């Protein structure tokens with residue numbers, strides 16, 4: 001075991017669980033955040049998906065709970081924007097607390113019956129994980145008491161705001177003690193998140209892990225110019241048959257597109273499942289299980305639904321339709337290249353969407369080069385594209401560009417700690 005975890009003075013049974021998980025050394029965000037959380041500081045942390053943020057807040061929180069006085073009520077609350085994410089955090093919490101006797105985690109989320117969750121809330125427990133909407137339901141019915149919360153965590157705050165949870169989050173925070181410790185985690189730091197942080201955090205320490213350069217190194221990003229829908233379908237068909245592809249997520253812009261594409265792929269004989277907002281929790285869990293056990297290998301998804309999917313075998317992310325925002329792009333490609341695996345992210349770009357690619361490149365500091373498949377060349381090739389050798393994956397050197405997320409944002413926060 002790496003000295004880092006040992007030196008943190010964590011409860012032995014937590015250390016044992018970390019060892020069981022096979023974590024030999026901390027990730028960058030864990031290295032920076034855990035000591036600060038133990039000190040009791042408020043935290044404004046940004047790090048990309050897949051960097052181990054969950055353990056960064058859960059380990060010190062579990063430690064605080066087991067070393068302090070048990071009250072019977074929840075002493076820490078983790079808010080997550082989606083059901084998948086909440087469930088994923090619950091799974092991690094159960095792993096890290098597996099050796100802690102009598103430690104109880106309760107997870108409340110929409111899309112599942114209230115009665116079962118209500119029963120769990122009525123017994124003593126320590127850690128509450130929730131999606132904002134469902135928690136408010138329980139609060140309004142006086143079925144949960146969060147007045148004893150010592151640590152409040154907002155996970156994936158950027159997505160929380162994108163999904164319109166700003167008022168619920170503020171309402172929930174207002175019901176917790178004002179002297180609580182607050183930790184905000186976000187993959188990206190748009191102005192809206194900083195504003196929320198100013199509202200909820202007290203003199204936070206800022207932790208930024210900016211290693212997009214080495215972080216995305218294991219994700220090969222490219223694009224295909226597509227003339228129209230038919231062209232996109234032919235490109236997809238070709239790519240889904242590539243040998244290097246084992247599992248893929250194909251992103252569409254709407255549920256309707258997802259359903260249509262799903263049917264078409266199934267008609268062509270692909271083992272395909274869908275992931276969209278209208279599905280019940282059971283359906284979603286079943287689809288993820290099918291993906292993990294190989295019953296399906298292609299998932300057609302929308303942005304909201306794919307949030308929090310952590311399946312290590314996903315080799316390809318395909319943006320059949322481009323996302324609405326740069327943040328969504330970063331979240332989408334983060335579904336591949338999990339836990340250090342190699343990943344491929346391909347975007348189908350129509351004429352007129354080039355500006356958006358430029359925006360993404362500026363934001364991530366990485367170049368997304370076009371690829372051309374023989375026989376599936378775009379009708380209206382973009383500049384330079386003819387000179388590009390076929391299937392040649394050119395990679396220009398990385399260079400940080402001005403205006404990226406690392407450029408002196410958040411000046412108001414005085415204490416700063418920077419990652420690499």
Ligand code: ADP
Pocket residue numbers: 022023024025026027030047048049050051052053054055310339
């Ligand atoms: P994030 O919230 O930043 O997207 P997660 O917390 O979901 O990332 O972690 C991503 C993956 O990395 C998980 O499978 C988790 O078990 C694993 N992981 C977390 N910390 C470590 C560590 N110190 N060493 C090895 N793997 C880790």
Ligand code: MG
Pocket residue numbers: 050053054155
């Ligand atoms: Mg996370």
